[in-house]
Amino acid sequence: MAFERVCAVDDVAGDSAHAVTVGDLDVAVARDGDDFYAIEDLCSHAAVALSEGEVEDCHIECWLHGSLFDLKTGAPTGLPATEPVATYPVEVRGSDVYVDVATTLNGVTPS
Numbered sequence: 001m002a003f004e005r006v007c008a009v010d011d012v013a014g015d016s017a018h019a020v021t022v023g024d025l026d027v028a029v030a031r032d033g034d035d036f037y038a039i040e041d042l043c044s045h046a047a048v049a050l051s052e053g054e055v056e057d058c059h060i061e062c063w064l065h066g067s068l069f070d071l072k073t074g075a076p077t078g079l080p081a082t083e084p085v086a087t088y089p090v091e092v093r094g095s096d097v098y099v100d101v102a103t104t105l106n107g108v109t110p111s
Contacts, residue, residue: 003091003098012036012097017060019051022101025110027088029097030055030071037071038088038099040110045081047111074106086110 006020007029017030019041026041028051035058041051043062050069053061059068059077068078074087086108089100104110 002102003100017051038090040085044083
């Protein structure tokens with residue numbers, strides 16, 4: 001695994017997401033309570049940034065049409081989205097957040 005530092009823990013407010021770019025991939029680093037997740041920052045339904053949506057109960061909601069995605073699996077859990085988005089391994093090391101975009105946790109190829 002090739003983890004890269006993407007942001008500080010404090011950059012991601014509680015129950016929200018923070019947009020980062022790793023290489024040529026846009027990633028939303030989401031925080032649900034004390035847990036951190038990394039998910040492709042592109043809604044599979046409307047191609048808008050998921051990082052602008054709300055985070056709650058281990059889900060992120062697309063701000064445009066309300067699609068919901070599971071932060072652990074990338075699976076759509078609320079319409080209109082029907083296709084999953086890529087999820088990535090995350091590590092919190094001290095006050096920094098690291099993501100490995102070379103590995104997808106769910107086998108989905110990023111758009």
